[in-house]
Amino acid sequence: MSLSKAEVKNIADLARLELxxxxxxxxxxxxxxxxxxxxxxxxVDTDGVEPMAHPLDMVQRLREDVVTERNQRDLxxxxxxxxxxxxxxVPKVIE
Amino acid sequence: xxxxxxxxxxxxLRAREFSSVELxxxxxxxxxxxxxxxxxxxxxxxxxxxxxxxxxxVRIAAGDAGPLVGIPIAHKDIFCTAGVRxxxxxxxxxxxxxxxxxxxxxxLRAAGAVMLGKTNMDEFAMGSSNETxxxxxxxxxxxxxxxxxxxxxxxxxxxxxxxxxGATGTDTGGSIRQPAALTGITGLKPTYGRVSRYGMxxxxxxxxxxxxxxxxxxxxxxxxxxxxxxxxxDSTSVDRDVPDYALHLNDSIAGLRIGMPVEFFDEGLxxxxxxxxxxxxxxxxxxxxxxxxxxxxxxxxxVPTYYVVxxxxxxxxxxxxxxxxxxxxxxxxxxxxxxxxxSRAEGFGDEVKRRIMTGTYALSAGYYDAYxxxxxxxxxxxxxxxxxxxxxxxxxxxxxxxxxxFEIGAKTADPITMYLNDIYTIGVNLxxxxxxxxxxxxxxxxxxxxxxxxxxxxxxxxxxxxxAYQKETSWHRQMPGADFD
Numbered sequence: 001m002s003l004s005k006a007e008v009k010n011i012a013d014l015a016r017l018e019l020x021x022x023x024x025x026x027x028x029x030x031x032x033x034x035x036x037x038x039x040x041x042x043x044v045d046t047d048g049v050e051p052m053a054h055p056l057d058m059v060q061r062l063r064e065d066v067v068t069e070r071n072q073r074d075l076x077x078x079x080x081x082x083x084x085x086x087x088x089x090v091p092k093v094i095e
Numbered sequence: 096x097x098x099x100x101x102x103x104x105x106x107x108l109r110a111r112e113f114s115s116v117e118l119x120x121x122x123x124x125x126x127x128x129x130x131x132x133x134x135x136x137x138x139x140x141x142x143x144x145x146x147x148x149x150x151x152x153v154r155i156a157a158g159d160a161g162p163l164v165g166i167p168i169a170h171k172d173i174f175c176t177a178g179v180r181x182x183x184x185x186x187x188x189x190x191x192x193x194x195x196x197x198x199x200x201x202x203l204r205a206a207g208a209v210m211l212g213k214t215n216m217d218e219f220a221m222g223s224s225n226e227t228x229x230x231x232x233x234x235x236x237x238x239x240x241x242x243x244x245x246x247x248x249x250x251x252x253x254x255x256x257x258x259x260x261g262a263t264g265t266d267t268g269g270s271i272r273q274p275a276a277l278t279g280i281t282g283l284k285p286t287y288g289r290v291s292r293y294g295m296x297x298x299x300x301x302x303x304x305x306x307x308x309x310x311x312x313x314x315x316x317x318x319x320x321x322x323x324x325x326x327x328x329d330s331t332s333v334d335r336d337v338p339d340y341a342l343h344l345n346d347s348i349a350g351l352r353i354g355m356p357v358e359f360f361d362e363g364l365x366x367x368x369x370x371x372x373x374x375x376x377x378x379x380x381x382x383x384x385x386x387x388x389x390x391x392x393x394x395x396x397x398v399p400t401y402y403v404v405x406x407x408x409x410x411x412x413x414x415x416x417x418x419x420x421x422x423x424x425x426x427x428x429x430x431x432x433x434x435x436x437x438s439r440a441e442g443f444g445d446e447v448k449r450r451i452m453t454g455t456y457a458l459s460a461g462y463y464d465a466y467x468x469x470x471x472x473x474x475x476x477x478x479x480x481x482x483x484x485x486x487x488x489x490x491x492x493x494x495x496x497x498x499x500x501f502e503i504g505a506k507t508a509d510p511i512t513m514y515l516n517d518i519y520t521i522g523v524n525l526x527x528x529x530x531x532x533x534x535x536x537x538x539x540x541x542x543x544x545x546x547x548x549x550x551x552x553x554x555x556x557x558x559x560x561x562x563a564y565q566k567e568t569s570w571h572r573q574m575p576g577a578d579f580d
Binding site for chain 1: 192194327399421422432437449470471473475478510528
């Protein structure tokens with residue numbers, strides 16, 4: 001089963017991955033092969049089987065609602081491409 | 096010095112045969128001279144290593160007898176290390192200097208281990224050959240035209256070539272065990288939740304687990320003791336006591352019931368590999384163990400299950416790489432959306448993009464039930480098979496890989512061919528169980544690994560079982576050729 005060009009472009013868009021027209025054929029082929037491969041799962045009888053989100057029988061641990069972290073903004077922002085006055089700079093969002 | 100195991104080095108340091116500074120310098124010299132032919136290190140932290148070694152020597156002189164004090168180790172470049180580049184094998188993080196230490200790093204540092212540097216890996220831990228790294232492929236010291244396995248290929252190659260006595264790794268679908276098998280060393284993946292994932296760059300959150308690559312099981316026990324245990328910073332960390340792994344290492348394994356899953360011994364397993372594995376099982380029979388056949392009927396489904404679950408989880412985890420707060424940002428930023436999609440297209444390699452897209456597809460509207468939910472149901476079935484087997488036997492054994500190390504470039508044409516390398520290792524990740532690979536022989540001069548699998552939190556037993564074999568055999572003491580003397 002081959003994925004269509006439109007489907008692949010939509011996936012790339014959802015994943016925020018720019019895809020050039022020259023790259024499309026290889027991506028379509030490889031993704032289609034992978035989806036074909038995992039389609040084997042469709043034939044498995046899973047009636048009444050609980051999906052396993054987590055290998056251990058664990059419940060989300062909770063803690064007291066108190067502040068435990070300290071503000072280290074400058075340290076963390078050292079890795080940012082562009083910052084100003086403690087804010088991250090990005091290309092204009094609103095025209 | 097480098098022919099000694101981690102445990103032997105530890106005893107030697109405490110007996111003052113040499114200092115940690117001398118030992119660390121010895122390894123740094125080897126790395127400088129020999130790593131060009133392996134490419135196992137992305138970053139070597141020579142100055143910090145020597146400073147840490149000097150501190151360790153002070154601790155040793157003051158009578159601090161901790162087994163890891165002064166021992167040089169390497170960290171897979173997936174672990175955040177404060178003040179040191181943490182690249183995850185990717186252009187996306189080539190410029191990322193971590194502001195904090197992963198819990199694994201902090202605990203090993205507190206135990207006195209000396210960090211030599213960060214090892215090369217498949218990009219974002221996605222791969223089985225260490226060929227997807229932004230920093231180039233890692234080479235197998237047993238034959239440098241061949242892969243060391245992946246994704247912890249750098250850690251494996253470094254330990255195998257004795258450039259470090261021990262290294263950390265991570266295993267999501269086999270990424271510690273498979274490279275350990277292909278490079279002739281001991282690899283350990285603990286039970287999910289045994290070791291904290293805090294500061295370990297996430298690939299697939301319900302599968303990822305930190306572990307060790309060492310020459311021996313005894314060495315693995317020493318490292319695991321420092322790494323394991325509850326961590327409040329990891330919401331999936333299990334609050335359960337850490338046994339004294341070293342204490343129980345020499346316990347007898349007579350009467351142990353070993354299960355051989357028939358599905359591990361199918362046509363996919365190369366004949367010669369099968370011969371080596373059979374001999375290893377005979378060695379266990381000679382040690383008084385009972386070996387029986389068992390079945391894991393849904394094993395063949397583990398690869399397709401994994402290649403839905405892992406990409407789905409990775410598509411979510413890697414959405415944080417957007418060029419805004421850290422990591423690579425494109426020069427060609429038009430508007431915000433273009434900045435995201437160009438930064439990601441340029442920062443990520445092909446395999447990573449492939450898996451992100453596979454995962455996005457599996458989670459998208461209209462496909463979630465058919466793919467992700469379905470895969471998680473099959474995962475339940477696979478896990479149930481393991482639990483049923485462990486009602487009859489104590490430990491499962493079989494090959495770690497279907498073949499020995501393959502040539503660089505041999506399997507890169509078709510992603511599925513590469514994925515099928517993980518056929519024997521993936522099951523244990525899906526079930527969250529512990530697994531090891533130990534050297535058990537050679538095929539055409541290339542190492543073969545025996546895989547051991549146990550019930551949840553049975554690391555102590557697995558280490559005993561591995562250690563018993565390593566006391567009777569010497570496959571694990573063999574080192575790659577004269578090039579790495």
